[in-house]
Amino acid sequence: MTGCVFNIQKFSIHDGPGIRTTVFLKGCPLRCLWCHNPEGLSREREIEYEPTKCILCGACGGVCENHAFSEESGHLYARESCTRCGRCLERCVAGALKFVGNDMTVEQVMKKVLSDKIFYETSGGGMTVSGGEPFYQHEFTTELLKAAKAEGLHTAVETSGFCRTEIILAALPCIDLFLFDYKATGDELHRKLTGVPQAPILDNLRAVSDAGGKIVLRCPIIPGANDTEEHFAAIAALAEEISGIEHVDLEPYHPLGTGKAEKIGKVQEFVSKIPEKDRMEEIRSYIAGCTSKPVKIS
Ligand code: SF4
Ligand code: SF4
Numbered sequence: 001m002t003g004c005v006f007n008i009q010k011f012s013i014h015d016g017p018g019i020r021t022t023v024f025l026k027g028c029p030l031r032c033l034w035c036h037n038p039e040g041l042s043r044e045r046e047i048e049y050e051p052t053k054c055i056l057c058g059a060c061g062g063v064c065e066n067h068a069f070s071e072e073s074g075h076l077y078a079r080e081s082c083t084r085c086g087r088c089l090e091r092c093v094a095g096a097l098k099f100v101g102n103d104m105t106v107e108q109v110m111k112k113v114l115s116d117k118i119f120y121e122t123s124g125g126g127m128t129v130s131g132g133e134p135f136y137q138h139e140f141t142t143e144l145l146k147a148a149k150a151e152g153l154h155t156a157v158e159t160s161g162f163c164r165t166e167i168i169l170a171a172l173p174c175i176d177l178f179l180f181d182y183k184a185t186g187d188e189l190h191r192k193l194t195g196v197p198q199a200p201i202l203d204n205l206r207a208v209s210d211a212g213g214k215i216v217l218r219c220p221i222i223p224g225a226n227d228t229e230e231h232f233a234a235i236a237a238l239a240e241e242i243s244g245i246e247h248v249d250l251e252p253y254h255p256l257g258t259g260k261a262e263k264i265g266k267v268q269e270f271v272s273k274i275p276e277k278d279r280m281e282e283i284r285s286y287i288a289g290c291t292s293k294p295v296k297i298s
Helices: 059-063 087-091 106-114 117-123 134-150 165-174 187-194 199-210 229-241 256-263 277-288
Strands: 002-012 020-025 046-049 097-100 102-105 126-130 154-159 177-181 215-221 245-252 295-297
Touching: 002 106, 002 134, 020 106, 020 134, 059 087, 087 097, 102 106, 106 134, 126 134, 134 154, 134 165, 154 165, 165 199, 177 199, 199 215, 215 229, 229 245, 229 277, 245 277, 277 295
Parallel strands: 020 126, 126 154, 154 177, 177 215, 215 245, 245 295
Antiparallel strands: 002 020, 002 102, 046 097
16 A cells, blocks of 8 residues: 655654654645645645756756746746656756655655654654645555554654544554644634634544543644634633643744745745744733643644
8 A cells, every 4th residue: 555645754843742753645635724734735746846946957848748848938837738747857957846745655654764763762752644634545544553553653643633533533543642733713714714614623523532532732823814812712612621632732823835835836825924922922821821731832
């Protein structure tokens, strides 16, 4: 079995306890306006073109049978003509063209993950599966988690929680920690900001907790989208209600998704601003005042 992997991030310290390797899988059913990893949205392999690296050598145009490149005004890449055959990538010595997403077996991923086992053992770390949405490729994700557990690794998944409940519960015995997103309060706003309804996510959050899953509730703070008192109160209420939630992580918005989207020919129109440190502390303190669970800024 293979999964489409778009990044394997070593020495990650923000995706669960200790030093970790985070495996990013392609494919996500959500369309969050501020998506920090737009290269993980499509399940398909894509091609990234970085104009700042391009030396205008013309080698790509020389091998493309579909005439996807033109040098009439600088360098144009017509993605609609591209079949992603990869011929041009082999010719691009400047590294301006590269695939986003490679089909890998569980064994291939585990080989990379296990090469840092010593660091997991000394730091209490392990492997985190992220994306995209890890359960979009649920069979691969579950097999990967099983393989990691068989090696004695601590495992975590970074999930939107938007998938069929039976899928998430089937994987639960191999997951030591859920990094579970909570993005907006109220179905109408949730649909507007993420493109999907909220109810299945809340159902899964409760199902994971009821089944004994350990959860960190991860809450992106997006000025102009979800930074309301109503939302902060709902975060605290959820933390109080759901016993599996161990703590709340607040994640300030950053605009990195905009540049990443451009490289794969997409446009991220939504723009917010990075919240000031004082504002984040104000939000943290407000939520912490309404729940007994720890509230942290990541
Ligand atoms: S991947 Fe293939 S079809 Fe696409 S631009 Fe490169 S050579 Fe042309
Ligand atoms: S082969 Fe690479 S460096 Fe040369 S023109 Fe094409 S994208 Fe630019």
